[in-house]
Amino acid sequence: MRNSQVKKPKRLAVTALVLALVASACSSGSTAEGTSGGQTTAADSGDDTSELVNSDIETCDGKIDKDVTIALAAHSGDDAYAQTVDDFNAGPGKELGVTVELVNLGEESYEDFITGAAASNSLPEIIDMDGPFLYNFAWNGFVQPLGNCVSQEKVDEFLPSVIGQGTYEGELYSLGSFDSGMGLWAKKSDLEKVDARIPESSADAWSAEEFTTILKDLETSGVSAPLDIQWSYGAGEFRPYAFASIVQSGGGDLIDRDGYQTADGFLNSQGAVDALTTFQSWVNDGLVDLEAIDDNNFINEDASFSWVGHWKYNDYKEALGEDLILVPLPDFGAGSKTGMGSWNWAMSSAVEDPDAVWAFIDFATQAEQVKSIAAFEGAVPSLLSVLEEDPSFSPGGDRYLYVRNLQASPEVAVPRPQTAAYGFIRNEYSDVFADIVGGADVEETLNQAVENIDADIESNEGYRPAE
Amino acid sequence: MMFTAVFMVGPFLYAVYLSFTNRKLLSPLPTRWVGFENYIDVLTSSDFWAALKNNFVFSVVTVPLQTGLALALAVLVNQKLRGSTFFRTTYFIPITFSLSAASIIWSVLLNPSGLFNTVLEIVTFGQFTPDWLNDPRYTMAAVIIVSIWASVGFQMVILLAALQGVSQDLYQAASVDGANAWEKFRHVTLPGIRHQLFFTLTVTIVLSFRLFDQVYILPPKPGGPIDATNTIMVEMIQASGNNQIGKASSIAVLFFLIVLFLTIFFRRFEPKDY
Numbered sequence: 001m002r003n004s005q006v007k008k009p010k011r012l013a014v015t016a017l018v019l020a021l022v023a024s025a026c027s028s029g030s031t032a033e034g035t036s037g038g039q040t041t042a043a044d045s046g047d048d049t050s051e052l053v054n055s056d057i058e059t060c061d062g063k064i065d066k067d068v069t070i071a072l073a074a075h076s077g078d079d080a081y082a083q084t085v086d087d088f089n090a091g092p093g094k095e096l097g098v099t100v101e102l103v104n105l106g107e108e109s110y111e112d113f114i115t116g117a118a119a120s121n122s123l124p125e126i127i128d129m130d131g132p133f134l135y136n137f138a139w140n141g142f143v144q145p146l147g148n149c150v151s152q153e154k155v156d157e158f159l160p161s162v163i164g165q166g167t168y169e170g171e172l173y174s175l176g177s178f179d180s181g182m183g184l185w186a187k188k189s190d191l192e193k194v195d196a197r198i199p200e201s202s203a204d205a206w207s208a209e210e211f212t213t214i215l216k217d218l219e220t221s222g223v224s225a226p227l228d229i230q231w232s233y234g235a236g237e238f239r240p241y242a243f244a245s246i247v248q249s250g251g252g253d254l255i256d257r258d259g260y261q262t263a264d265g266f267l268n269s270q271g272a273v274d275a276l277t278t279f280q281s282w283v284n285d286g287l288v289d290l291e292a293i294d295d296n297n298f299i300n301e302d303a304s305f306s307w308v309g310h311w312k313y314n315d316y317k318e319a320l321g322e323d324l325i326l327v328p329l330p331d332f333g334a335g336s337k338t339g340m341g342s343w344n345w346a347m348s349s350a351v352e353d354p355d356a357v358w359a360f361i362d363f364a365t366q367a368e369q370v371k372s373i374a375a376f377e378g379a380v381p382s383l384l385s386v387l388e389e390d391p392s393f394s395p396g397g398d399r400y401l402y403v404r405n406l407q408a409s410p411e412v413a414v415p416r417p418q419t420a421a422y423g424f425i426r427n428e429y430s431d432v433f434a435d436i437v438g439g440a441d442v443e444e445t446l447n448q449a450v451e452n453i454d455a456d457i458e459s460n461e462g463y464r465p466a467e
Numbered sequence: 468m469m470f471t472a473v474f475m476v477g478p479f480l481y482a483v484y485l486s487f488t489n490r491k492l493l494s495p496l497p498t499r500w501v502g503f504e505n506y507i508d509v510l511t512s513s514d515f516w517a518a519l520k521n522n523f524v525f526s527v528v529t530v531p532l533q534t535g536l537a538l539a540l541a542v543l544v545n546q547k548l549r550g551s552t553f554f555r556t557t558y559f560i561p562i563t564f565s566l567s568a569a570s571i572i573w574s575v576l577l578n579p580s581g582l583f584n585t586v587l588e589i590v591t592f593g594q595f596t597p598d599w600l601n602d603p604r605y606t607m608a609a610v611i612i613v614s615i616w617a618s619v620g621f622q623m624v625i626l627l628a629a630l631q632g633v634s635q636d637l638y639q640a641a642s643v644d645g646a647n648a649w650e651k652f653r654h655v656t657l658p659g660i661r662h663q664l665f666f667t668l669t670v671t672i673v674l675s676f677r678l679f680d681q682v683y684i685l686p687p688k689p690g691g692p693i694d695a696t697n698t699i700m701v702e703m704i705q706a707s708g709n710n711q712i713g714k715a716s717s718i719a720v721l722f723f724l725i726v727l728f729l730t731i732f733f734r735r736f737e738p739k740d741y
Contacts, residue, residue: 234688293575430688438691438693
């Protein structure tokens with residue numbers, strides 16, 4: 001305040017600063033592009049023969065050049081992950097000269113950490129990301145296709161949903177140790193109380209009208225707000241993950257999947273409007289529990305249904321035992337649909353030796369590791385062989401419906417849109433869904449969302465993959 | 468000074484530059500100069516004006532209410548009574564909380580069957596128990612309640628210090644002249660603290676425009692439900708969260724101009740010394 005005599009130097013400093021910032025802005029623009037192409041080593045791919053997935057992209061050259069330490073940016077540092085890394089380092093890693101270092105970034109801000117790392121050119125070698133992050137990461141060149149690292153034989157061991165989720169622009173970028181299961185947990189005793197038919201598979205899911213009747217009957221029988229939808233999870237990935245299926249089951253979608261250039265006629269299609277209007281009517285009629293402060297109302301309070309993913313299974317099973325059943329989400333006209341996808345492994349573009357990274361991804365997606373990671377997450381193991389061994393995921397098992405839905409992907413378990421625009425679409429749909437639950441006019445809200453999504457796609461020049 | 472230049476003026480000028488580009492946070496596409504496109508986008512979007520309106524509603528209600536309450540509390544805890552230190556501390560404690568953490572606690576308290584409504588139910592004989600956070604009609608009110616709770620202590624402390632700076636001689640003189648309590652307050656206290664009062668008013672206005680943490684965390688979605696508590700800060704954060712750095716920068720520049728204008732405007736009412 002008092003040193004007005006230093007005005008001049010200050011002005012100079014500011015000018016210099018602005019120049020520096022502008023200069024750095026220009027240069028950072030160009031380096032960001034530089035990182036993307038990089039690492040595909042053009043060495044002879046030699047020995048491998050059979051029909052490889054995208055074998056034309058020679059990501060791996062079949063040999064590890066020298067001892068390396070690679071960073072794994074994980075979303076969790078819990079036992080199963082730490083164990084997998086330890087086992088790798090002590091086993092195949094030791095033989096190959098590869099050491100993996102686990103860096104736990106947590107789930108909440110994972111995407112921000114990776115974008116931040118990319119902006120400062122310090123990407124970790126292995127990225128363990130939630131399914132739909134992939135497409136934007138791939139568009140930005142943060143990750144590279146697995147190319148010839150992975151054999152067709154290996155690909156065939158996975159649930160089709162996992163491969164679908166890992167594919168962007170026809171290239172396989174990632175593999176997961178597990179997939180997610182989404183459905184409606186119900187109390188068998190409550191359903192029997194109101195004489196409700198219990199659907200066995202998505203094909204004979206309750207129609208929306210049938211489900212409305214069941215909800216109303218339950219309410220009449222004394223259950224207040226019978227449908228718990230985990231409103232306490234708040235804005236974020238859960239809403240598009242769990243509730244985009246309403247739009248899809250109504251015959252719409254979040255976006256036109258042919259080219260991913262517009263949401264018009266999809267997110268605001270008549271089917272989508274009708275389906276969401278039906279859902280809104282449940283809220284208006286007090287059939288939906290919006291007051292839950294956590295995700296345990298299904299077991300602590302009297303809710304009859306819980307619209308939630310696989311991760312609540314262990315808690316629910318412990319509390320309800322044999323009374324717990326899994327039923328498909330209601331059919332709003334175009335068949336019962338469900339969300340899918342979860343955390344999966346990919347190779348960043350900042351990799352010196354892709355073979356070393358692949359050695360770890362390959363290890364983390366083998367039966368033993370898949371078994372322990374999926375069990376820890378309470379999720380659906382990604383390998384068909386592991387699924388067959390687990391009675392809970394086999395015919396007659398508690399969670400068999402998950403497997404059937406995932407095997408019927410993308411018809412029943414619908415992957416989130418495989419476009420770099422997904423981040424924006426997710427935020428928009430999360431908002432829209434909250435507004436609709438809050439009582440907003442459905443058609444108007446969806447039209448506005450379509451307008452916003454289309455504007456974003458346009459301002460990103462169609463999110464077309466860079467050459 | 469150097470510090471101010473590097474960490475405040477510099478980034479601001481950079482934001483001005485960015486606001487004229489189509490810069491994304493990260494994108495393989497090159498950054499282009501787009502002139503006033505971002506500004507036109509923002510100023511023609513109904514969301515921006517709705518957010519600005521919410522900002523004004525919040526300020527118009529909060530500023531007088533909060534300042535008045537702060538003054539009342541300051542006068543109360545300024546009494547030479549037993550326990551006044553306890554009350555001073557109690558009213559000031561919320562200031563030491565992180566607003567985002569407090570918002571999470573409040574979201575539980577404001578649950579339709581939470582503590583807040585349980586008390587209301589008793590007081591109003593069950594006549595008034597709104598769903599504060601999910602019903603768009605009440606959410607702004609809830610935000611105002613939380614905001615006042617969270618920051619009234621700050622104004623109170625400034626005003627308390629001001630009150631203690633008013634000479635006791637003046638009160639004694641007033642008593643000699645036969646002034647009652649209200650007259651003393653009106654003609655001794657208020658003039659004595661007018662500078663600090665003006666300061667708190669200005670600061671409250673500016674801070675109230677920065678409304679963010681509460682409206683980001685309390686409602687079912689940031690600025691919700693249905694944009695009932697959307698503010699310019701939320702608009703800005705959401706634009707940058709959506710990768711649109713250019714657009715977010717243009718909102719930041721507009722926001723700066725609005726607050727600058729308000730500050731200059733209120734400066735005209737600054738009390739002069741006679």
